[in-house]
Amino acid sequence: MGVPSFYRWLLNKYPKAFEDINPNTNTTNVEYDNLYLDMNSIIHPCFHPNDDDNNNGTPPTTFVEVFANMFEYIDRLVTIAKPRKLLYMAIDGVAPRAKMNQQRTRRFRNVKDDEMREVEEERLRKEFEMEGKQVLPKQECEVSDSNIITPGTDFMHQISNALKSYISSKISSDPLWKGIMVILSDANVPGEGEHKVMSFIRKQRGLPDYDPNTVHCLYGSDADLIMLGLSCHEPHFSILRELLHIWLLREYLEIEMKIEDPPKNFVFDLERIVDDFIFICFFSGNDFLPHLPSLYIHEDAIDLLMTVYKKEFSKIGGYLVDINKIGEKHGAYVKLSRVEKFVLMVGTYEEKIFSKRTAIRDKKLRRLISDNENSKQEELNSHDCMDFDNENSSNCALRIKKAEASDNVCPQSDEEILKNTKDLKEKLKKCIKDKGDLFKSGDFLTDKIKLGNVGFKERYYKEKFSVEGSTNIELKRKEIVQKYTEGLLWVLQYYFSGVASWTWFYPYHYGPFVSDLKGMAQVRVNFEKGVPFLPFDQLLSVLPQKSAYALPKAYAQLMLDEQSKIFDLYSQDFEIDIEGKRFMWQGVCKLPYMDEKRLLTETRELKNELSESEAKRNSVEVDRLLVSGTTKLAEKICSLKLNKLDTSISSDGIGGIISLCHECVENNKHEDIVFCVKYEHPVGGTSHVQHLLCGVNLPEKTIFENDINETVLWHDQSQQYSCFGRANNQDNWRNSNKEGNVSKFHPNSTSFGGRSFSRNAPPESIHKGAGVGWGSGRGKSERIDHETINERMSSFSPFHKQPNDHGGSYHQHQRSHVPFGRGRGRTSQNPNNVYAWSDSKDRSRW
Numbered sequence: 001m002g003v004p005s006f007y008r009w010l011l012n013k014y015p016k017a018f019e020d021i022n023p024n025t026n027t028t029n030v031e032y033d034n035l036y037l038d039m040n041s042i043i044h045p046c047f048h049p050n051d052d053d054n055n056n057g058t059p060p061t062t063f064v065e066v067f068a069n070m071f072e073y074i075d076r077l078v079t080i081a082k083p084r085k086l087l088y089m090a091i092d093g094v095a096p097r098a099k100m101n102q103q104r105t106r107r108f109r110n111v112k113d114d115e116m117r118e119v120e121e122e123r124l125r126k127e128f129e130m131e132g133k134q135v136l137p138k139q140e141c142e143v144s145d146s147n148i149i150t151p152g153t154d155f156m157h158q159i160s161n162a163l164k165s166y167i168s169s170k171i172s173s174d175p176l177w178k179g180i181m182v183i184l185s186d187a188n189v190p191g192e193g194e195h196k197v198m199s200f201i202r203k204q205r206g207l208p209d210y211d212p213n214t215v216h217c218l219y220g221s222d223a224d225l226i227m228l229g230l231s232c233h234e235p236h237f238s239i240l241r242e243l244l245h246i247w248l249l250r251e252y253l254e255i256e257m258k259i260e261d262p263p264k265n266f267v268f269d270l271e272r273i274v275d276d277f278i279f280i281c282f283f284s285g286n287d288f289l290p291h292l293p294s295l296y297i298h299e300d301a302i303d304l305l306m307t308v309y310k311k312e313f314s315k316i317g318g319y320l321v322d323i324n325k326i327g328e329k330h331g332a333y334v335k336l337s338r339v340e341k342f343v344l345m346v347g348t349y350e351e352k353i354f355s356k357r358t359a360i361r362d363k364k365l366r367r368l369i370s371d372n373e374n375s376k377q378e379e380l381n382s383h384d385c386m387d388f389d390n391e392n393s394s395n396c397a398l399r400i401k402k403a404e405a406s407d408n409v410c411p412q413s414d415e416e417i418l419k420n421t422k423d424l425k426e427k428l429k430k431c432i433k434d435k436g437d438l439f440k441s442g443d444f445l446t447d448k449i450k451l452g453n454v455g456f457k458e459r460y461y462k463e464k465f466s467v468e469g470s471t472n473i474e475l476k477r478k479e480i481v482q483k484y485t486e487g488l489l490w491v492l493q494y495y496f497s498g499v500a501s502w503t504w505f506y507p508y509h510y511g512p513f514v515s516d517l518k519g520m521a522q523v524r525v526n527f528e529k530g531v532p533f534l535p536f537d538q539l540l541s542v543l544p545q546k547s548a549y550a551l552p553k554a555y556a557q558l559m560l561d562e563q564s565k566i567f568d569l570y571s572q573d574f575e576i577d578i579e580g581k582r583f584m585w586q587g588v589c590k591l592p593y594m595d596e597k598r599l600l601t602e603t604r605e606l607k608n609e610l611s612e613s614e615a616k617r618n619s620v621e622v623d624r625l626l627v628s629g630t631t632k633l634a635e636k637i638c639s640l641k642l643n644k645l646d647t648s649i650s651s652d653g654i655g656g657i658i659s660l661c662h663e664c665v666e667n668n669k670h671e672d673i674v675f676c677v678k679y680e681h682p683v684g685g686t687s688h689v690q691h692l693l694c695g696v697n698l699p700e701k702t703i704f705e706n707d708i709n710e711t712v713l714w715h716d717q718s719q720q721y722s723c724f725g726r727a728n729n730q731d732n733w734r735n736s737n738k739e740g741n742v743s744k745f746h747p748n749s750t751s752f753g754g755r756s757f758s759r760n761a762p763p764e765s766i767h768k769g770a771g772v773g774w775g776s777g778r779g780k781s782e783r784i785d786h787e788t789i790n791e792r793m794s795s796f797s798p799f800h801k802q803p804n805d806h807g808g809s810y811h812q813h814q815r816s817h818v819p820f821g822r823g824r825g826r827t828s829q830n831p832n833n834v835y836a837w838s839d840s841k842d843r844s845r846w
Helices: 006-013 040-047 063-081 097-130 154-173 193-205 224-231 246-256 270-284 301-311 336-347 350-384 391-407 414-436 456-465 470-496 535-542 545-550 553-560 596-603 612-617 632-643 730-734 786-793
Strands: 034-038 086-090 181-185 216-219 237-239 575-577 588-590 623-628 647-651 654-659 674-680 741-743 781-783
Touching: 006 224, 006 301, 034 040, 034 063, 034 193, 040 063, 063 154, 063 216, 086 193, 097 414, 097 535, 097 545, 097 588, 154 181, 154 612, 154 623, 154 674, 181 193, 193 216, 193 224, 193 654, 216 224, 224 237, 224 246, 224 270, 224 470, 237 246, 246 270, 270 301, 270 336, 270 470, 301 336, 456 470, 535 553, 535 596, 545 553, 553 596, 623 632, 632 647, 632 654, 632 674
Parallel strands: 034 086, 034 216, 086 181, 216 237
Antiparallel strands: 181 623, 575 588, 623 674, 647 654, 654 674, 741 781
């Protein structure tokens, strides 16, 4: 699950929660017991690497090459974290229905995107051919369709087998793997990978012999991992993505979320505060509910939610959620009357947000129109200078000239062909980007809703929900409030205790206005648990016709045969609503939802016709535990082989149930024996202990009040600053040939933002025109001359330049360049700690 822009927001707001990896040892300053890998965050970049991931220019063409990339990726992660007890690999299995709707949308859109890409690539290949530029031919390969990264496909089955062999080999030969347990949860185990990890951790925490000081490390690319890390209330927890330490984030939140005017008898409980923080973040976006029109993280929606929560806490009545009551009837774990008060208070800011958003949009449109007019004038001027009788003859002559050149072209070297191929890819990438930019195509001009203008709600309900008239709108609003509230409760349970219902989903493509969420307190929810789909049923639910080959023939015919009773569910003729969006990918895909009853009716008998291998792909499995024959746990497994009964295990604080499977791997030498058994979660205990465990040792605090910058809400900020408060927007840089721009906010905070220093210049010299962000960059701009800047800088300690291959970064003393770290300026909290400057445009990679 992803939360758009959340990670970037967090990185800018709480920078000291992140640690760089030591480039010399490729390790962290923390020793970890357990390492968890969200495997889909590894599979995808190894399957279809982008230009940054794929420096050698040779993307994989076979499954075997993908597997090799994955193994190398895992090797690096294990080398960095060096887990002492456990390595847990979790691949996405069948997802809850609420997630499958998003998966379906993504895969159907992939088909349209691929078709556009193919057309553009063919056009560019012809263009290069006319210009006499030879390129490498298109290659047929096994990995052209990323939709096969879905449970139930042959590719995912092969991944599971390849990983078991790889794990066995590493346990036998690598000292880092020899003494640890390795659990593989593959695509036949239901659930999203990161949620399988959290379920494992919750179950372990409920065991009597669990060590409360177990140090966890989770790798994954989705920003929701951060909230999941917070949700387990394990302070010794890190996210291996620009290494974020959860205990430091907790320290930030403890200071940031202090209640300004607490009610009588109020007791500040950080664990309840953390739970409430996670809950209110759901309003800013998640994978299971559509966006609320006024709350976007890039417009600092989370800052707004936090501000209202703190400011109005007494009026709200107290904490919003009590996770310890999960399982009680009627949603007692959420105080819906308080949630309604809170969200309606947030709704009072809605029109200000829409007003500012409209002003920014209009400014961009004016600039776009001006740029287009200038571009057209330049084009006309260039045509006036051309010595042709008319446009048609000139184009014809140009084509003939190019054709003659291509006929007489000399054979080009391999180096030239590779360069041409790279140029073609770059040009294709730019073309696709330009086509997806609705500013440039003019489609952005459409705006039927006119948010913030009189009557915008009526227009919204008419356009998005097809209802008109006050009575019908009110009925629809109540329906939406009911379903959206259900969604909030479903997501909360999903984060904290597991799947509340495998079949529930939000049935609309659009969310309500925050100010329209009246009546939440009256909502009553009773989820039906249900069961997960079988893998082939999920494939039928999420795959488009183009990917039908990934299914057994009988199942594929349900998608391809026009006589099929569910054929109508696979049409590629669906609307993408781009109204008010800047980029095509932001459009709302109005794809019809899968009809579960119709689908299961058609597949009920098909599973009986499957071959043995197909039946295995369509089965529901449990995790596999692999361990060396030299460990203590191996003795219990040997006993299990004799008794052939399930048995409980407890090793190094890790418990569960193991049983025999037919995948035991034994090598020739006794010391190289690797056992593979089935593993299931321990029985009993609670799965939601929402507090710190007795005996936990908290790290010494390193975050203090002067590390927190005062919040200025987005709709109150000057428009010349970005939504994250940095003085780095294009208008500032256009004017930067004058004196430096300085934004002053916190007296003890300094931030050198943007391109403040030349790459090779000493820190004392500032190029004229370079913008300097002073403090958080939030608030109003103070213009000062370079003499004042130099004077203010004179009290700062000098920079120390570290070797760097990823963008020329300067780093603070005793901090070094992270192999996949931040190429950005950092904020120091006192004048004696000057942090890194970098001109890197994006995060560097391995």
